[in-house]
Amino acid sequence: MEKVVVEVNSLVKEYGSLKAVNDVSFEVYEGEVFAFLGPNGAGKTTTVEILEGIRPLTGGSANVFGYDVSKREDVKEIKRRIGVLPQEFNALDKLSVKENIDLIGGMYEKKLEALEVIKLLDLEDKTNDRFENLSGGLKQRVGVAAALVNDPQLVFLDEPTTGLDPKARREVWAVIENLKRLGKTVFLTTHYMEEAQILADRIAIINKGKIAVIGSPQELISQHGGLKVLIIRKGGKKLAETLQDKYGGTTLNHNRDVLVKVDDVKEMWQALSTLTEMKMDKEIEIQTPSIEDVFLKIVGRTITEEGELK
Amino acid sequence: MNRSIIIFKAVTKNWMRSRSGLFFSIMFPVLLLLVFGAIFSGQGGASATGLFVQNLDRDANEVATSLSTSFIEALNSTKFFDVKDVPVDADAKLYARDALGPLGGNIRILIIGQDFQDNLVNGTFKVRVGISYTTLNTTYYQFFKWNLNETQQQAFEQGLQDLQLYNESLLGGQASLTLMLDASDQSAPTIKNVVLSVANAFNYQMIGAENVIDFNEESVTSTQFSAVDFYIPGIIAAFIMTNGIIGLTANTTEFKRRGIIKRLSITPLTKMDWIVGNVLSQTLLNLMLTAIIIVIGWIVFNVQVIPDIFAVILIFLGSVMFSGIGMLLSGLVKDVEAASAIGNAIAFPMMFLSGTYFPMDFMPSYLQSFAKVLPLTYFSEGLRSAMILKYSEGIFSNMAIVIALAIGFIVLGSLVTRWKEK
Numbered sequence: 001m002e003k004v005v006v007e008v009n010s011l012v013k014e015y016g017s018l019k020a021v022n023d024v025s026f027e028v029y030e031g032e033v034f035a036f037l038g039p040n041g042a043g044k045t046t047t048v049e050i051l052e053g054i055r056p057l058t059g060g061s062a063n064v065f066g067y068d069v070s071k072r073e074d075v076k077e078i079k080r081r082i083g084v085l086p087q088e089f090n091a092l093d094k095l096s097v098k099e100n101i102d103l104i105g106g107m108y109e110k111k112l113e114a115l116e117v118i119k120l121l122d123l124e125d126k127t128n129d130r131f132e133n134l135s136g137g138l139k140q141r142v143g144v145a146a147a148l149v150n151d152p153q154l155v156f157l158d159e160p161t162t163g164l165d166p167k168a169r170r171e172v173w174a175v176i177e178n179l180k181r182l183g184k185t186v187f188l189t190t191h192y193m194e195e196a197q198i199l200a201d202r203i204a205i206i207n208k209g210k211i212a213v214i215g216s217p218q219e220l221i222s223q224h225g226g227l228k229v230l231i232i233r234k235g236g237k238k239l240a241e242t243l244q245d246k247y248g249g250t251t252l253n254h255n256r257d258v259l260v261k262v263d264d265v266k267e268m269w270q271a272l273s274t275l276t277e278m279k280m281d282k283e284i285e286i287q288t289p290s291i292e293d294v295f296l297k298i299v300g301r302t303i304t305e306e307g308e309l310k
Numbered sequence: 311m312n313r314s315i316i317i318f319k320a321v322t323k324n325w326m327r328s329r330s331g332l333f334f335s336i337m338f339p340v341l342l343l344l345v346f347g348a349i350f351s352g353q354g355g356a357s358a359t360g361l362f363v364q365n366l367d368r369d370a371n372e373v374a375t376s377l378s379t380s381f382i383e384a385l386n387s388t389k390f391f392d393v394k395d396v397p398v399d400a401d402a403k404l405y406a407r408d409a410l411g412p413l414g415g416n417i418r419i420l421i422i423g424q425d426f427q428d429n430l431v432n433g434t435f436k437v438r439v440g441i442s443y444t445t446l447n448t449t450y451y452q453f454f455k456w457n458l459n460e461t462q463q464q465a466f467e468q469g470l471q472d473l474q475l476y477n478e479s480l481l482g483g484q485a486s487l488t489l490m491l492d493a494s495d496q497s498a499p500t501i502k503n504v505v506l507s508v509a510n511a512f513n514y515q516m517i518g519a520e521n522v523i524d525f526n527e528e529s530v531t532s533t534q535f536s537a538v539d540f541y542i543p544g545i546i547a548a549f550i551m552t553n554g555i556i557g558l559t560a561n562t563t564e565f566k567r568r569g570i571i572k573r574l575s576i577t578p579l580t581k582m583d584w585i586v587g588n589v590l591s592q593t594l595l596n597l598m599l600t601a602i603i604i605v606i607g608w609i610v611f612n613v614q615v616i617p618d619i620f621a622v623i624l625i626f627l628g629s630v631m632f633s634g635i636g637m638l639l640s641g642l643v644k645d646v647e648a649a650s651a652i653g654n655a656i657a658f659p660m661m662f663l664s665g666t667y668f669p670m671d672f673m674p675s676y677l678q679s680f681a682k683v684l685p686l687t688y689f690s691e692g693l694r695s696a697m698i699l700k701y702s703e704g705i706f707s708n709m710a711i712v713i714a715l716a717i718g719f720i721v722l723g724s725l726v727t728r729w730k731e732k
Contacts (some may be wrong), residue, residue, distance in 0.1 A: 055732070091573075236686050
């Protein structure tokens with residue numbers, strides 16, 4: 001049986017009449033990458049900050065390593081055992097990378113050497129560079145390094161790639177994959193669908209303070225992602241009509257591509273055999289549904305680059 | 311405590327590497343010391359006060375009379391004035407204005423009236439006769455009338471009567487001096503007093519009076535301090551205040567805005583560790599400021615002031631007090647710009663109303679009452695007592711108030727410092 005690291009039951013966080021987190025329940029297992037996927041204002045950071053012990057809850061319960069986040073003495077223990085990359089991480093501008101990591105490391109009794117985490121994050125050539133002179137991606141890496149300096153069992157990464165360019169984003173993804181290899185449990189929040197799909201073992205889609213669905217990417221896609229689509233490039237109207245008559249679920253797009261929704265491999269072969277029968281030699285592509293499709297189906301909208309619902 | 315030391319080291323290092331922080335915390339006070347020192351030490355030759363004098367007292371040959379000339383020489387001998395002659399036929403105001411030019415400063419004119427010498431001589435003679443009559447009359451009736459026979463008494467009394475009649479027949483007269491000053495001229499009261507002092511001295515000289523009061527000047531301190539010495543505790547106190555209220559407030563608000571405080575709050579660091587670390591950093595900064603100010607004062611102005619253990623304790627207490635105010639402000643204000651504006655709005659009036667740069671006696675009584683509720687007043691008075699006056703009652707009474715305020719503000723500051731989100 002998988003060991004539960006985070007256990008949340010009916011968690012509620014209210015600000016006056018606004019329920020930022022509304023009856024949320026989930027578990028995070030040891031060694032997994034668990035992603036909270038949702039738009040801005042969905043309640044991701046609020047939930048994470050409750051788990052980190054820096055924001056009080058209004059209702060329900062939350063335990064991290066079995067310690068209750070609403071108990072002062074338990075919070076001290078939680079803080080010792082977790083590593084955190086907060087949203088929009090910043091450090092002291094005039095201090096170097098090493099000095100900043102030493103500063104965070106100095107807060108813990110048990111800690112790794114700053115140079116060790118610097119090496120782990122591949123920041124060796126930036127060791128003595130001032131934080132203010134680093135690029136956005138490097139700053140995030142310093143943030144991750146600071147989150148690892150106390151050798152935590154659980155690492156919270158709150159929107160670790162927001163505002164980064166694609167190259168820097170991929171660098172951070174590599175870091176997260178490395179954390180997983182090191183056996184760390186990672187609690188990731190993000191509004192990037194692709195990020196959640198690539199990195200997470202399990203994803204919880206959260207919207208308006210409620211978890212809409214939770215599961216592994218494959219589970220979510222198979223349950224909510226809809227059918228695969230066989231795309232026949234430049235298939236034309238005649239092929240589209242033939243396939244529609246035979247199997248249904250066929251459309252023609254403005255590029256004259258024929259799109260056939262297929263439920264399984266058998267249906268796919270049937271469509272392809274029709275193509276052979278009609279002696280048509282066309283370029284073929286199979287489009288599988290993604291977490292974006294899942295999100296669209298569950299929430300009814302998608303998320304912009306900036307994290308807003310569209 | 312170990313975590314406080316780590317915060318102290320990091321915050322101090324971060325500040326030491328910030329050029330603007332370094333400028334406003336250390337360089338700016340040093341520049342101010344140099345400016346104040348240059349003004350009040352007399353170095354570089356302080357210029358005398360310009361005074362236009364129009365002497366209308368002329369003899370038949372249109373030559374200035376000897377007494378009016380002597381009066382002008384007496385003014386010159388004070389070395390307070392740089393006397394400039396105004397031609398007798400000129401409009402004194404227009405002449406002075408043209409002579410000064412557009413950036414010439416305040417117009418100050420003294421007009422010596424016509425018949426200054428005649429009135430002075432006549433007036434002086436009448437005063438002297440009057441004094442003689444009064445002296446003889448008082449002495450006669452109080453002391454020796456009864457030693458004279460009747461004939462002698464009649465003769466003396468006749469003489470007294472003749473002297474009184476003669477005095478009444480004298481013309482007398484009052485020499486006229488007109489001082490014209492700009493109401494906005496801050497030196498006006500001083501100029502008026504110096505001219506009056508010279509006129510009085512002239513008066514006494516004319517009537518032959520002698521000094522019967524022996525006037526001596528002595529310092530209240532055992533060491534001979536200069537004016538710059540007296541400004542040093544004020545400058546130190548004022549900038550310890552601004553380092554806390556403006557510097558720490560802006561820094562802490564910036565750390566808060568950038569999420570640095572939140573990041574630290576997720577570690578085992580406690581709020582008290584954070585506050586103690588910042589107070590220690592402020593204390594070090596303020597001790598460095600004090601040392602630099604005194605060393606520069608010593609090198610440039612040869613100041614005598616040396617801080618003793620009480621001054622060091624006061625600097626620590628002041629750092630705690632103003633750090634508390636800084637923490638309080640940064641806890642109450644969200645954005646950096648507003649924190650900076652509020653810090654300035656509090657710090658600058660306090661700087662000028664607490665007797666740091668000029669004595670509170672100069673201020674109206676209602677402002678003096680207001681100054682008594684300002685923390686800087688007690689801090690700067692305490693420092694002055696410790697560094698200059700060596701006045702133990704002044705040190706301990708002000709220190710007691712600073713301790714109370716330091717405890718109060720640091721408690722309030724820690725209460726509003728948020729270590730947990732809402």
